[in-house]
Amino acid sequence: MSDFSWKTHPRPIVALAPMAGYTDSSYRELVKEVCPRVICFTEFTNIDGLLHGNKATIRQVIFNPEKERPIVAQLFGKDPEKFKAAAAFLTEHGVDAVDINMGCPAKKIVSSDHGSALLKDPSLAERIVEATVAGTNLPVSVKMRIGTSCYDEGQFFDFAHRMERAGAQLITVHGRTSKQMYGGSADWEPMHRLKQELSIPVIGNGDICSGADAVEKIGPLDGVMVGRGSFGNPWVFQDIFAALEGTSWEPPTLEEKLTRIERHIELACNFKDEQWGMLEMRKHYSWYIKGLRDASKVRQQLVLTENREEALKLLRDFLSSAVPV
Numbered sequence: 001m002s003d004f005s006w007k008t009h010p011r012p013i014v015a016l017a018p019m020a021g022y023t024d025s026s027y028r029e030l031v032k033e034v035c036p037r038v039i040c041f042t043e044f045t046n047i048d049g050l051l052h053g054n055k056a057t058i059r060q061v062i063f064n065p066e067k068e069r070p071i072v073a074q075l076f077g078k079d080p081e082k083f084k085a086a087a088a089f090l091t092e093h094g095v096d097a098v099d100i101n102m103g104c105p106a107k108k109i110v111s112s113d114h115g116s117a118l119l120k121d122p123s124l125a126e127r128i129v130e131a132t133v134a135g136t137n138l139p140v141s142v143k144m145r146i147g148t149s150c151y152d153e154g155q156f157f158d159f160a161h162r163m164e165r166a167g168a169q170l171i172t173v174h175g176r177t178s179k180q181m182y183g184g185s186a187d188w189e190p191m192h193r194l195k196q197e198l199s200i201p202v203i204g205n206g207d208i209c210s211g212a213d214a215v216e217k218i219g220p221l222d223g224v225m226v227g228r229g230s231f232g233n234p235w236v237f238q239d240i241f242a243a244l245e246g247t248s249w250e251p252p253t254l255e256e257k258l259t260r261i262e263r264h265i266e267l268a269c270n271f272k273d274e275q276w277g278m279l280e281m282r283k284h285y286s287w288y289i290k291g292l293r294d295a296s297k298v299r300q301q302l303v304l305t306e307n308r309e310e311a312l313k314l315l316r317d318f319l320s321s322a323v324p325v
């Protein structure tokens, strides 16, 4: 049994956000190789799929125990009893903590009363946390948004208090309402005030793309969670730790970048197979070359290649002479 605890884990907590279609085991391993102190969350995982033994769902919680610990598995669903069973399954499976998704704003998820729909039904959300806690000895946490259609401080605090009372040991807050989806900018003020209200740790999330962003936004929080800011930039986590701890940090050299991209390709291809890995890498290449002049030209070539060496050569040639737009 894991002895991981949100309460005692060293501060600042810096986490890789759960991101469906991105944070599979290969991506998480890459991030951990660049910055071993990061805590990684899995993609959100459907409790029904997990309990029915759906292969694709089970794959979402597969992790490399040598490299990825502590690993937090994120679940979504709406039936408390199934959360209990899924938490027991994950405990058996060997993860270090269980997180409950109460923030996903996607139509498909919300219309079936999952994800951020739970913010509108605090008593069901409470029962889900209680049931999950009953299914495991591992720490259970909640990831939520600051509201659904608008921000209402009373409702926000009340919901978070209820999660704490139900047994959540950590709350991560994404500083947007569900209605905002991913638009506009995240508001960190509500999280700072929430931190003063709760006894459990609170992590802030939204729009962190550098160490400077983390220093500006963290305030009294226990940590930060980074999602899109890690795309094409796994070094952002080194930058964040250095900035929060006041130590020096050098951005990666071209050689380090290329070595890491090569490793990313290798991890992606090893996770399923070569063909799948090369297809997966297409979305990542775009991020590695984002913001550089003529990136679109090389991107067009990169999406056509199914060969690792060819992809690396294209990237090496491009990155060695690239200039920002």
Ligand SMILES: Cc1cc2nc3c(=O)[nH]c(=O)nc-3n(C[C@H](O)[C@H](O)[C@H](O)COP(=O)(O)O)c2cc1C
Binding pocket: 017, 018, 019, 020, 021, 022, 042, 043, 044, 074, 101, 102, 103, 104, 143, 174, 205, 206, 207, 208, 225, 226, 227, 228, 229
């Ligand atoms: C492609 C993508 C997939 C996401 N999938 C999940 C998910 O599975 N579970 C979850 O709680 N949030 C998910 N999110 C939300 C992120 O975890 C995070 O809260 C959001 O992107 C804001 O953080 P950021 O500005 O650092 O990206 C996803 C976001 C993106 C962009």
